[in-house]
Amino acid sequence: MSQPLTIAKFGGTSLANHAAMQKCARIVLNNKATRIVVVSASAGVTNHLVSLAHTAMTQQQTGEVCEAIEAIEMAIVAQLQNPAAVQDKLDDLLTEMRALAQHEEILQREDLKDQLLSMGERMSSLLFSAVITELGNPAMNFDVRKVLRTDSEFGAATPEPEAIASLSTALLAPELEDAIVVTQGFVGADEQGKTTTLGRGGSDFTAALLAEALSAQVCEIWTDVAGVYTTDPRIAPNAHPLPELSFEEAAEMATFGAKVLHPATMEPALRNNVKVFVGSSQAPEQGGTWIMRDCEEEPPYRAITRRKEQVMVTVKTPKMMYAQGFLQQVFAIIAKHRLSVDLVTTSEIAVSFTLDNPANSVAQRLNKETIADLETLCDVNVEHGFDLVTVVGNHMQSATGVSSKIFAAVADYNLRMICFGANPHNMSFLVNEKDSTSIVQHLHKALFE
Numbered sequence: 001m002s003q004p005l006t007i008a009k010f011g012g013t014s015l016a017n018h019a020a021m022q023k024c025a026r027i028v029l030n031n032k033a034t035r036i037v038v039v040s041a042s043a044g045v046t047n048h049l050v051s052l053a054h055t056a057m058t059q060q061q062t063g064e065v066c067e068a069i070e071a072i073e074m075a076i077v078a079q080l081q082n083p084a085a086v087q088d089k090l091d092d093l094l095t096e097m098r099a100l101a102q103h104e105e106i107l108q109r110e111d112l113k114d115q116l117l118s119m120g121e122r123m124s125s126l127l128f129s130a131v132i133t134e135l136g137n138p139a140m141n142f143d144v145r146k147v148l149r150t151d152s153e154f155g156a157a158t159p160e161p162e163a164i165a166s167l168s169t170a171l172l173a174p175e176l177e178d179a180i181v182v183t184q185g186f187v188g189a190d191e192q193g194k195t196t197t198l199g200r201g202g203s204d205f206t207a208a209l210l211a212e213a214l215s216a217q218v219c220e221i222w223t224d225v226a227g228v229y230t231t232d233p234r235i236a237p238n239a240h241p242l243p244e245l246s247f248e249e250a251a252e253m254a255t256f257g258a259k260v261l262h263p264a265t266m267e268p269a270l271r272n273n274v275k276v277f278v279g280s281s282q283a284p285e286q287g288g289t290w291i292m293r294d295c296e297e298e299p300p301y302r303a304i305t306r307r308k309e310q311v312m313v314t315v316k317t318p319k320m321m322y323a324q325g326f327l328q329q330v331f332a333i334i335a336k337h338r339l340s341v342d343l344v345t346t347s348e349i350a351v352s353f354t355l356d357n358p359a360n361s362v363a364q365r366l367n368k369e370t371i372a373d374l375e376t377l378c379d380v381n382v383e384h385g386f387d388l389v390t391v392v393g394n395h396m397q398s399a400t401g402v403s404s405k406i407f408a409a410v411a412d413y414n415l416r417m418i419c420f421g422a423n424p425h426n427m428s429f430l431v432n433e434k435d436s437t438s439i440v441q442h443l444h445k446a447l448f449e
């Protein structure tokens with residue numbers, strides 16, 4: 001049997017500075033099976049890069065943002081025992097970053113934007129491999145673009161698992177013999193070798209894709225909380241970590257707003273039955289959450305999530321009465337404009353649906369053209385200012401009393417849309433954004449405290 005393999009992913013806050021990186025390096029070295037490390041950019045760096053790629057700036061402003069990024073990287077280099085070992089390579093990366101930031105077409109060209117966004121992970125992986133090496137274990141910085149094949153949808157590229165598996169077997173697996181491989185999350189490359197990115201928070205997805213490709217037994221997601229909690233501990237201070245979760249529950253939680261995991265992470269893990277562990281890189285002794293196919297318990301309520309900035313569209317026409325094919329026409333328009341529908345409720349003459357607002361792109365894409373297309377069919381009303389609250393659990397549609405307990409907890413609030421029953425794992429409702437924090441707190445109290 002081949003050697004056991006664990007892939008460890010560290011998020012931005014875990015790699016914010018040299019001391020935090022050293023804690024991460026010890027986690028890696030404490031487990032002999034961990035031979036691939038996937039890193040995010042150090043905290044704050046991707047946000048700076050996004051502002052460079054998307055905002056019109058004066059030369060001076062561009063310079064200031066580049067300096068802020070350089071300061072984060074140089075503070076880490078300054079703490080290395082042998083800064084000279086990485087300085088030249090880091091200088092090359094900083095030069096590439098500045099050239100991209102100052103490129104006259106940076107605001108227009110999606111390929112350049114992705115190249116610029118990749119710089120954070122390319123720098124953090126260089127520095128983190130140096131930190132591991134300094135703790136006495138050989139480590140190499142591997143360019144993930146050699147293996148993480150995607151389509152050419154810059155900014156939100158779709159990975160190609162078969163190509164990733166064969167490229168990883170050919171090019172990445174042989175490197176594991178001699179050193180711990182440190183590579184970049186979030187970044188990929190298309191068939192022409194152009195740099196792509198997987199969307200914000202995409203490093204978790206990278207780790208799961210590589211774990212699938214190389215049939216790793218475990219994919220560890222090291223972050224700033226000791227596991228997946230009953231709800232975001234920033235919303236409800238009494239939230240507590242969950243010892244276990246199923247792939248389905250975790251996928252629902254991530255899709256419906258639990259930022260601790262990227263929504264696509266569970267797909268590769270499920271396909272190749274890779275167990276996923278979530279824990280705190282700064283307090284690994286606290287343990288964490290195991291996400292796997294079969295859990296010991298399947299409670300009706302497992303967690304509550306919130307997704308912010310939802311957009312609700314209501315389309316209405318008397319022609320819908322007794323008509324056939326109306327919904328199909330509405331959704332064809334939505335699909336044509338590459339929007340994704342989440343919740344749907346219908347009446348005889350109206351349909352309301354919500355559109356997620358990933359990285360604010362819906363607001364941009366739900367443009368006049370989409371609305372004009374819909375208006376050829378019906379009256380259209382677009383409303384903003386909503387959050388989506390979801391209770392995640394098991395057998396929710398078939399157990400008695402599940403919904404009444406939830407509704408009792410939120411009886412004093414106005415719920416705009418309710419979706420329940422399509423899936424045994426969730427119940428969702430749209431609420432006014434000003435109410436969502438107290439709704440989550442009330443629900444948490446009723447279901448988990």
Ligand SMILES: Nc1ncnc2c1ncn2[C@@H]1O[C@H](COP(=O)(O)OP(=O)(O)O)[C@@H](O)[C@H]1O
Pocket residue numbers: 010011012013014040201222223224225227228229230231232233234257258259260261303
């Ligand atoms: N159910 C949840 N359990 C744990 N953390 C959650 C949950 N929902 C949201 N979060 C938030 O996710 C954050 C971790 O995600 P993120 O900041 O993306 O980490 P990283 O940079 O390590 O990828 C936590 O600090 C927490 O506030």
Ligand SMILES: N[C@@H](CC(=O)OP(=O)(O)O)C(=O)O
Pocket residue numbers: 010011012013040041046047120185186199200201202203204
């Ligand atoms: N650096 C990227 C990718 C990522 O996954 O980051 P993090 O693991 O810190 O959420 C981002 O900020 O989107």
